[in-house]
Amino acid sequence: MSGEDALRSRLLAFAHELADEADRLTMRSFGEQLEVTAKVDGSPVTDVDVAVEHLLRDRITATWPEHAIVGEELGTAASDDAEFAWYVDPIDGTKNFVRGIPAFATLLCVERGGEPLIAVASAPALAARWDGNTGTGARRDGRPIHVSTTATIADATVSFGGLGWFEPHGGAELVGRVTAATARQRGFGDFWHHCLVAEGAVDAALEGDVSAWDLAAVRCIVQAAGGSFVDFTGDERIDGGTAISATPAILEDLLALVRG
Numbered sequence: 001m002s003g004e005d006a007l008r009s010r011l012l013a014f015a016h017e018l019a020d021e022a023d024r025l026t027m028r029s030f031g032e033q034l035e036v037t038a039k040v041d042g043s044p045v046t047d048v049d050v051a052v053e054h055l056l057r058d059r060i061t062a063t064w065p066e067h068a069i070v071g072e073e074l075g076t077a078a079s080d081d082a083e084f085a086w087y088v089d090p091i092d093g094t095k096n097f098v099r100g101i102p103a104f105a106t107l108l109c110v111e112r113g114g115e116p117l118i119a120v121a122s123a124p125a126l127a128a129r130w131d132g133n134t135g136t137g138a139r140r141d142g143r144p145i146h147v148s149t150t151a152t153i154a155d156a157t158v159s160f161g162g163l164g165w166f167e168p169h170g171g172a173e174l175v176g177r178v179t180a181a182t183a184r185q186r187g188f189g190d191f192w193h194h195c196l197v198a199e200g201a202v203d204a205a206l207e208g209d210v211s212a213w214d215l216a217a218v219r220c221i222v223q224a225a226g227g228s229f230v231d232f233t234g235d236e237r238i239d240g241g242t243a244i245s246a247t248p249a250i251l252e253d254l255l256a257l258v259r260g
Contacts, residue, residue: 119218128195130145191214
């Protein structure tokens, strides 16, 4: 095993350990009555979100003190010029978590110089965990996965995030164009529909209002599974506020529909 492979393997094993600990915390409270407060942007946060992120940050800092950490609830830690950065979303799908909907996950990703290395998306209430290593591939529950072989947009199954999030980007017209051109549409949302793209169950997923910590892990998993991951302009970035994951064969047609 090369030094690079050994590093990725060590990082991924550690990320799985962190996900195990996060799962224990989230499942302890899932289905219970939770106290919810609103952040500055109006999105909800619970004590569990914050507790999970504190746990993850403490573990990462103790093991990899030279790594930067970018988290949803507690901001950025360590130097901006750190070679490695962890992206942490303690509970992606907090609204689902609060309502007792099992589609929520802890998301972890390690990037080096802005390029994804490894990631884990752990959804304990769905009894599912996805991981990605851009050197060796992606898995669900230890089983190798790959994006679909769907070759045309007309045969594609597409998932949308919250429909209201598309208003700044064309709103109902954008959704209508994609709907008219594709075979089937669903609204799984959040981490889940990108992971479904990675395993080939869905051919594309669109998000209209997202942050880097929402996207870092799922981008890594989708790319490791052979998929494409871009924003609505077609740029491979996670800080543009929008996201498309797709099997590569339909990406350009999908981008044309999004752009109108």
